[in-house]
Amino acid sequence: MFKKLCIIGVGLIGGSIARAARANDLCTTISAYGRAQDLDNLQQALALKVIDSYSLNLEQAISDADCVIIATPVGAMPAIFKQLQAYWSDSVLYMDAGSTKGNVIAALSLVFGDIPGNFVPAHPIAGAENSGVGAALAELFQGKRVIFTPCVQTDKHFIKQATYFWQGMGSHISYMQVEQHDAVLAATSHLPHIIAFALVDLLGRKDEQGDIFKYAAGGFKDFTRIASSDPTMWLDICMANKQHIIPLIEQLSSELGDIKRMLQDNQAQELHDTFSYARNARQRFLDQHNNMTQSIIFTVQPGGHLQGEVRVPGDKSISHRSIMLGSLAEGTTHVTGFLEGDDALATLRAFQAMGVQIEGPVDGQVTIHGVGLDGLQAPKEPIYLGNSGTSMRLLCGLLAGQKFDAVLTGDKSLSGRPMRRVIDPLSKMGAVIESTDNGTAPLTIRGQSGALQGIHYDMPIASAQVKSCLLLAGLYAQGKTSVTEPAPTRDHTERMLSGFSHPVEQEGNQVTISRQGQLKATNIEVPSDISSTAFFLVGASIAANSDLTLKHVGINPTRTGVINILQLMGANIELLNQRTVGGEPVADIRVRSAALKGIAIPEEFVALAIDEFPVLFVAAACAEGTTVLTGAKELRVKESDRIQVMADGLQILGVEAQPTEDGMVIQGGTIGGGTVVSHGDHRIAMSFAMAALRASDTIVIQDCENVNTSFPGFVSLTAQLGLNISSEEG
Structure with missing residues (x-):
C-alpha cells in the first residue's frame, strides 16, 4: 500500500504495527523516529529488523513517507503534532494509536486550527503483558478490533486507506464518536487498570513480604495482570481521560459502599442477588464478545x-407475535413456518423465562402452552433481547400491566435505540418505566397490575411497533385503548388478535382494544417474510x-x-x-x-x-x-x-x-x-x-x-x- 511507512514511537504497539505491515506486504520500507533518550530502543528495533532505518531528526524520518503512524503515549502527542506541523503533507495518511481520543482531537485543533482531513484517529484494541519493541508481534492485531473516531472534517479517501491498512493486518474496523469512545474505554479499560493498580498498591504496602503475595492464588494473578502495564503510559491515559474516569470511580465507590452495608447488616439475599446479577451480566458480555470476535x-x-x-424463511413480525399471543392465550397454540432467527428466538426465550412452556422450534414448528393473560411469572433475572427492537418495544406494552417488575436489556445496537416512543405513551396509561437519561435500554418496568388506564393516542410518526405496544398494553388497561396512525403500518397484531378471538375495533386509521375478552389458542402458519x-x-x-x-x-x-x-x-x-x-x-x-x-x-x-x-x-x-x-x-x-x-x-x-x-x-x-x-x-x-x-x-x-x-x-x-x-x- 505504501512506499514508506514511518512509525513515531516504536514500542509494543508501534513495533507490532511495523512487524504486521512488513509481514503482510503493506509497505516497502519502514522508518522510525524517536528522541535521544529513545536511542537504545531504536537501535534494538533496527537489530530485530522491526524497522529498516531510524532518525532522531523528525524531518529526516518522515521524508518521502506516505503513511505516518504516531504510537507514542497520548501525553506526548501534542508535542509531536507541533513538530509535525512544519512538515505536514496533505497527501500523506496520518494516524495515531492512542487509547484516548478527546485529547488527541483537542491537540490537533490547537496546533492546526482545525482537524486535518488526512488524519484518521485510530485505536487498536490489542496489547500484551510485556511492553517495549522486544515484545512486538506481527499477529498482535489479527482478529482484533480497531476503533476509528473520524471527525466531520476527515476525508473519506483517507478513511478508506486507513481501513485497507488495518484490514491488511487482520483487524476488524469499528466506528465511534470521540466522546463515546472515551466514555466506553474509561469503563471497560481505564477503570479496570486503575482498580488493579490500586489493589496491588494496597496489598503491597500492607504486607508485601508476608503471606498475602506468598499464598495468592491464580485468581489474584489473573485479576491483577494488567497492573504490570507501563505506568508512564497509564499515567498519560488516566490524566487525559479523567473527566470520564472520575465519575466511574465515584459510582464504584458507591457500589462498594452498598456491599459494605449488606455485609454489616447481614443482608445475605441482597448480596446474593448482587453477585448473581453480576455473574449473569458477565456471561451476557462473554456471549456478546464471542459473537463480536467471531465477526x-x-x-x-x-x-x-x-x-x-x-x-x-418465515415472517419475523408474525413469528414474534405468535409467541407473544400464544403465550397469553388459553390453551395450546401450534405454529408452523416459525422463523428460527436470533430476534424471534429472543422473544421465545423471554416468555420461557416468564414461565411459559414452549416446545421447539424444530423445523419451524413450535408448540406454545398458553398461561392466559394473567399467568406470566416474574423472570428471575433481566431479560436479554439481543438485537431485537420488536421484542423490546412490544414487551414494554405487555409487561406494563403485569403484577411483577422486569428488566429488559439488549446488545450494544439495541441499547442505543430510542425507547421514549413507547415509554411516553405508556406512561400516560399509568405505566412506570425507568430508562437511561437518553431514553434507551436497559429498561426497568414496574408492575402496575390493574393500574393501567386506556387512552386515545395520536401517533406523531407511523410505527407498527409503537401501535402494537399500546394495543398489547390495552389488554391490561381499564376502559378502551385506541391508536390513530398518520399513515398505514403493518397490521399483523390486529389480525392475530382477531385470530386469537379477541375483539378489535378498526375504523379508518384508528384501532381500538379493551380488556374485555380473552385470547383463545389457535394454529398459526407463518408465511415467508x-x-x-x-x-x-x-x-x-x-x-x-x-x-x-x-x-x-x-x-x-x-x-x-x-x-x-x-x-x-x-x-x-x-x-x-x-x-x-x-x-x-x-x-x-x-x-x-x-x-x-x-x-x-x-x-x-x-x-x-x-x-x-x-x-x-x-x-x-x-x-x-x-x-x-x-x-x-x-x-x-x-x-x-x-x-x-x-x-x-x-x-x-x-x-x-x-x-x-x-x-x-x-x-x-x-x-x-x-x-x-x-x-x-x-x-x-x-x-x-x-x-x-x-x-x-x-x-x-x-x-x-x-x-x-x-x-x-x-x-x-x-x-x-x-x-x-x-x-x-x-
Whole structure:
C-alpha cells in the first residue's frame, strides 16, 4: 500500500504495527523516529529488523513517507503534532494509536486550527503483558478490533486507506464518536487498570513480604495482570481521560459502599442477588464478545443471476407475535413456518423465562402452552433481547400491566435505540418505566397490575411497533385503548388478535382494544417474510437473465410497499396463486430481469416499505436516472443509521448517493467493488451482497454476523440460486 511507512514511537504497539505491515506486504520500507533518550530502543528495533532505518531528526524520518503512524503515549502527542506541523503533507495518511481520543482531537485543533482531513484517529484494541519493541508481534492485531473516531472534517479517501491498512493486518474496523469512545474505554479499560493498580498498591504496602503475595492464588494473578502495564503510559491515559474516569470511580465507590452495608447488616439475599446479577451480566458480555470476535465477512464476486424456485424463511413480525399471543392465550397454540432467527428466538426465550412452556422450534414448528393473560411469572433475572427492537418495544406494552417488575436489556445496537416512543405513551396509561437519561435500554418496568388506564393516542410518526405496544398494553388497561396512525403500518397484531378471538375495533386509521375478552389458542402458519423476499425481488430485477419464483410470501397490504415501489421503477413482478392463510394474504411471486428507472418515491409507500429501503437503495443505484426518497427519517434510528450507512457504502462502491435528513438522492449508474461495513445491520449486509450482481468488481462486506437475526441460511440459499457469495469468520 505504501512506499514508506514511518512509525513515531516504536514500542509494543508501534513495533507490532511495523512487524504486521512488513509481514503482510503493506509497505516497502519502514522508518522510525524517536528522541535521544529513545536511542537504545531504536537501535534494538533496527537489530530485530522491526524497522529498516531510524532518525532522531523528525524531518529526516518522515521524508518521502506516505503513511505516518504516531504510537507514542497520548501525553506526548501534542508535542509531536507541533513538530509535525512544519512538515505536514496533505497527501500523506496520518494516524495515531492512542487509547484516548478527546485529547488527541483537542491537540490537533490547537496546533492546526482545525482537524486535518488526512488524519484518521485510530485505536487498536490489542496489547500484551510485556511492553517495549522486544515484545512486538506481527499477529498482535489479527482478529482484533480497531476503533476509528473520524471527525466531520476527515476525508473519506483517507478513511478508506486507513481501513485497507488495518484490514491488511487482520483487524476488524469499528466506528465511534470521540466522546463515546472515551466514555466506553474509561469503563471497560481505564477503570479496570486503575482498580488493579490500586489493589496491588494496597496489598503491597500492607504486607508485601508476608503471606498475602506468598499464598495468592491464580485468581489474584489473573485479576491483577494488567497492573504490570507501563505506568508512564497509564499515567498519560488516566490524566487525559479523567473527566470520564472520575465519575466511574465515584459510582464504584458507591457500589462498594452498598456491599459494605449488606455485609454489616447481614443482608445475605441482597448480596446474593448482587453477585448473581453480576455473574449473569458477565456471561451476557462473554456471549456478546464471542459473537463480536467471531465477526463474519461476506465476499461476493461480481456478476451472476438468480434463477429457480425458493421459499424464504418465515415472517419475523408474525413469528414474534405468535409467541407473544400464544403465550397469553388459553390453551395450546401450534405454529408452523416459525422463523428460527436470533430476534424471534429472543422473544421465545423471554416468555420461557416468564414461565411459559414452549416446545421447539424444530423445523419451524413450535408448540406454545398458553398461561392466559394473567399467568406470566416474574423472570428471575433481566431479560436479554439481543438485537431485537420488536421484542423490546412490544414487551414494554405487555409487561406494563403485569403484577411483577422486569428488566429488559439488549446488545450494544439495541441499547442505543430510542425507547421514549413507547415509554411516553405508556406512561400516560399509568405505566412506570425507568430508562437511561437518553431514553434507551436497559429498561426497568414496574408492575402496575390493574393500574393501567386506556387512552386515545395520536401517533406523531407511523410505527407498527409503537401501535402494537399500546394495543398489547390495552389488554391490561381499564376502559378502551385506541391508536390513530398518520399513515398505514403493518397490521399483523390486529389480525392475530382477531385470530386469537379477541375483539378489535378498526375504523379508518384508528384501532381500538379493551380488556374485555380473552385470547383463545389457535394454529398459526407463518408465511415467508416479504422483507427477506425483498432482497431477491431486487436481485432478480437488476441481474441479467434472472427468473425467480418465491413461494408462499406474505403480501399483507400494509407490507407490500416494496413491490409497489419496484413496480413503479419498472420491475417485472407477478403475483401468482393469491390466497388467504390464517388471516394473512399470501402469494407466489415471480420476478424477472428488468431495466429499472429512477423515481421520486411516493411518501404514502414509505411506512409500508420502511425495512426494505436498504435494498431499494441498491435498486436505485442500478436504475437509469435519479431516485429520491423523502419522509423516511425513521431509518436513522434502526439497527444502524441506515441512511448514512447505505450512503457511505454506496459511495465506496462508486455510486453517487447523497444522504438527506429524511432520505437520500441516488443517481443510478455503475456499481464498482470495494470493502463496505454493515455496522452489524443484517439488512445492510444482505443489501450489499445483492449489489454484487451488478458490480464490476468484488464486494467485501464486514460485520455480517447479525444476518442470522432475520435470515438463517442466507449465504447457502443465495449461492444455490446463483449469487457468487462466500462467508468466513474474520
